[in-house]
Amino acid sequence: MRPETDHDESVPHTHPDPGVDPHTPLAPAGRALRVGIGGPVGSGKTALVAALCRAFAGELRLGVVTNDIYTTEDADFLKRAGVLDPARIRAVETGCCPHTAIRDDIGANLDAVDELAEAVGPLELMLVESGGDNLTATFSRGLVDRQIFVVDVAGGDKVPRKGGPGVTAADLLVINKTDLAPMVGADLSVMDRDARARRGDLPTMFLSIREDPTAGRVAAWIRHELSHHRAVAAVPVGPA
Amino acid sequence: MRAAARLVARADGRGGTTLVELRGETPLLLRQVPTRRGGVTVYVVGGAAGPLAGDDLRLHIEVGAGAAVRVHTVAASVALPGRPDATSRMLVRAVVAAGAALHWLPEQLVAAAGCAHVAESRISVADGGALSWRDELVCGRYGEEPGDAVVDTVVDHGGRPLLRQSLAVGPDAPGWAGPAVLGGAPATGSLLVLDPSRPAEPPLVTAGGTVARLPLAGGPATLWTATAPDAHTLRRHLTPPEAPLATA
């Protein structure tokens, strides 16, 4: 069965007091909002990237950097899927260390981000997909402004309880493949409860990309973060 | 043994090439042979076994504007041990003017057991000059481990560095036979083709990962580099496109 939050159409909102900004500082004015998408292998990271490309087609100038353990697998999928101009996709080799490339030694990813911007002009949104890893991989704040952690119900309903930095600290936790929950006997309300316990006020969303190929609520969350990013970028820096 | 030789070629003013200087001494004797096409062909005729450690051989080549020269050797040179603790040395200096062409296509250098040999080439090609330059090295005679040999090639083009490479084999060259350098191949070499009328060709690896075609950074030049199981195979990989194996 589905937990109630999944039917709540409002985008989870994490800063009820508009005067207080709970976010870590955002990007310098003018540059793209960078959103990292991490999570275990097969949870649906590439599927989510593809869904977001569909969602933002014609709306945002978008670029994608992939960090698959095999260089081009994810990038190739996205190119084949035809959801994004191949010129807007870059793949980074990670030397069998996908988490190092997004967390400890982010230069190659930053290079890819810069190259994309040079190649196709200024971008508004940059999605960085991590190579599939276990639950411990997270993005460096030097690389991304926001991170989404994707797990799936097929991985078992204990995943949120296990925690790990991705589940507990990501700006958004996405629990994907809800369409499979009945098949694998996953109890979504247990996952929801555990996620809340782990994450406090940070938002969690249930999703089935199979049923919602534009990942509407995740796209809405990104739109919201983006408007916040732009608002912050528009504020003059320095003493008032 | 010390020997020096000089070859100076100039355009003859009728579209051909004339040798204004051609002299050598044993074991660096130079012989001009008739050529069908324009340009002259010169053979280096070895006059003695070797080089032996201790030998010092120098060849100077100058190709003036509009002239074309091909240089071959009649046989492989076999670097042999000689005086203890001595090194044999063969230095070729070449200067190629604008509108001139030099094709240096000698037979192999064989590094025999116990040898200590350095083959140096110092080539300067003016902007607009053309060059083919082949270096082939066979590591040891049949079934033999080579002594120390270094093939050191320095090419400038238009006064700028084009190619610097120094291949070292033998006991003094750590790891030379290993998978980072030659992977056990007994023959190796390279062919540089600098042709102002043709852009460098894109990189390509052929022959089961033993030959690479490499466009250089410093000019319209391509380097073929190869490893091979024998001298014959190596020659097949390092024969310039329009150059027959021998000019008769």
Added chain:
Amino acid sequence: MAAPSLLLLLADGRFPAGAHAHSGGLEAAVAARRVTDLATLAAFLRGRLATAGLVGATFAAAAHRAAPAADRRARLARLDTELDARTAAPALRAVSRRQGRALLRAGRTIWPHIPFADLPGAGGGPHQPLVLGLLGAAAGLDRTETALAAAYGTVTAAASAGVRLLGLDPYHVHALLVDLAGACDATARDAADAADGPPEDLPAVAAPLADIHAEVHATWEVRLFAS
């Protein structure tokens, strides 16, 4: 030793300059079945140290030497073309410049006062050894220490790639590095001495298979390492 901690810092594989993504040609050598076990890895490391290791270390030392010079910019530009002429394979030139960019990115943030603007920038970034030379000088390392960081990096990157690609026992692989330590130190000394010579005379030790492997690797659709 002028700045031992900074030498360790620059030589550390965890220094964020992208080393983890480079196998130093090992990935292609493994695919070609030329490196299959500890013994062949040992031979690979030895050959790499004597070729790319010596050349890279010498150019790092030469850039270190150029760092305080009034005509630094011209000297670095000359070193750049000299290193290009020693790197016949375009894939290896690109890798060296890519690693140079990565090191430059780290260096600019960590040591903002270093005169990186004098590095030749065209053609995809400065060659890695030149960036390392400037970093070493600014960090107070002497020329031999700077060369050592370069030489050490060429073997450790390939060694740890060996652990990852072949599943070799990391203790045994580190024993290989211990065996190589003397050669690594000697390479650094040779490089520091050679850096006194004119740029055209700097070592140019070639490795045909390094060129071939790099070009094969560059054509792969699927690869784990950037080089």
